[in-house]
Amino acid sequence: MVPLMFGGRLFHPLPCGALWWPAQRALLVADLHLEKASAFAGRGQMLPPYDSIATLERLARCVDETRARAVWCLGDSYHDAGGTARLGADARAALARLQDGVAWTWIVGNHDPMIVGVGGRVLAEAMVDGIALRHEASADARGCEISGHWHPKLRVSARGRRVARRCFVLTSAKLVLPAYGALAGGLDVEDHAIRRAVGRPATALVPMRGRLLQFPLG
Numbered sequence: 480m481v482p483l484m485f486g487g488r489l490f491h492p493l494p495c496g497a498l499w500w501p502a503q504r505a506l507l508v509a510d511l512h513l514e515k516a517s518a519f520a521g522r523g524q525m526l527p528p529y530d531s532i533a534t535l536e537r538l539a540r541c542v543d544e545t546r547a548r549a550v551w552c553l554g555d556s557y558h559d560a561g562g563t564a565r566l567g568a569d570a571r572a573a574l575a576r577l578q579d580g581v582a583w584t585w586i587v588g589n590h591d592p593m594i595v596g597v598g599g600r601v602l603a604e605a606m607v608d609g610i611a612l613r614h615e616a617s618a619d620a621r622g623c624e625i626s627g628h629w630h631p632k633l634r635v636s637a638r639g640r641r642v643a644r645r646c647f648v649l650t651s652a653k654l655v656l657p658a659y660g661a662l663a664g665g666l667d668v669e670d671h672a673i674r675r676a677v678g679r680p681a682t683a684l685v686p687m688r689g690r691l692l693q694f695p696l697g
Contacts, residue, residue, distance in 0.1 A: 481691040483684070485654050486610050486623030492647050492686040496657045497541050498625065503607065505549035506542060509614075509627020512555055512590070512660035513570070514562035531570040533661040539577050550581055551605070553627040553656060554588025554614025563597050574598065588614040588628065616653050616676045623652050629673045630658035632665025633683045633694060647684040648696075653677045669696060 480491035480499060491499040498507040513531045542550065557563055566574070574597060577583075583599030585591075594601045604613035611617075611624040633646040645657035645665055655677060658665060666673060668683045674697065685692040 481686065481689065483649075483691065485625075485649065486652075488608065488610065490654075492684055492691060493541065493545075494686045494688060495537060495541050496645055496659045497538070498647070498654070498656055499545050499547070503549060504545075504547055505551060505607075506538075506545055506547040507551045507553060507612070507625060507656065508538060508659040509553040509656040510555045510588075510630055510658035510660055510663050511538075511552060512558045512658065512663045514565045515558040515660065515662045517565045518558045518562070530660065530662040531566060532573060534659065535570060535573040535577060537661070538659070539573065542577060542581065548581060549584070550577070551584050551607075551612055552586060553612060553625065554586045555590040555627065556585055556588070557591040557594065559590055560593060562591060563594060566597065571597070586612060586614055616655060618676065618678075620652070623654075625654045625656065627656045627658065629655055629676060630663055630665045631655055631668040631673055631683065632657070633668050633685060635694070644685050646694075647686075648673065648677055649682045649684055650677050650680065 483490045483492055511534050516530045578598045585594045585599055585601045613626050615628040616626045631646050631648050632643055634643045646668055648655040681696045683694040683696055
């Protein structure tokens with residue numbers, strides 16, 4: 480894992496899209512968008528109904544690898560307000576296994592303003608060791624914050640072809656996580672909405688095994 484200093488604290492952005500905070504033994508993820516496929520199915524657009532299991536299994540591997548003792552989900556963990564009710568038995572069992580022995584916190588987002596019946600504690604936002612954890616970056620925030628919401632994705636040309644990768648976005652006071660969900664999709668990191676939210680200067684971060692690629696934006 481490659482270290483990153485942010486707000487005077489040491490973090491490790493991981494290739495899976497999670498952020499490891501070793502001092503807190505905490506794993507931070509954003510925008511799981513569980514039960515997105517079932518939400519689309521309810522509107523007549525059929526997608527393979529395995530997104531929740533795929534997302535939770537990938538998160539379980541990350542928890543095992545880091546030996547995390549806390550997990551913070553930074554909003555839009557469910558694709559809509561009915562996502563918790565639609566969560567199938569296999570996904571509920573996988574989530575229960577993940578939460579066993581782990582301090583689990585859901586931060587609510589714009590897609591899931593209420594989270595009930597799936598374990599853990601639910602907060603609007605939190606302050607941990609002087610760093611704010613919330614769903615969406617706040618233009619009025621004082622101090623450092625970690626958030627999600629924007630699903631940032633970097634598009635670059637490599638060896639004559641365009642390549643897209645989920646990425647982190649870093650400024651001196653803001654760190655935005657990529658979307659973790661299997662069906663979450665992404666927004667171009669150069670999009671004006673992201674640039675307005677985080678300000679300038681900003682850098683896109685793409686973690687690789689043993690490397691942290693950095694791309695200045697704008």
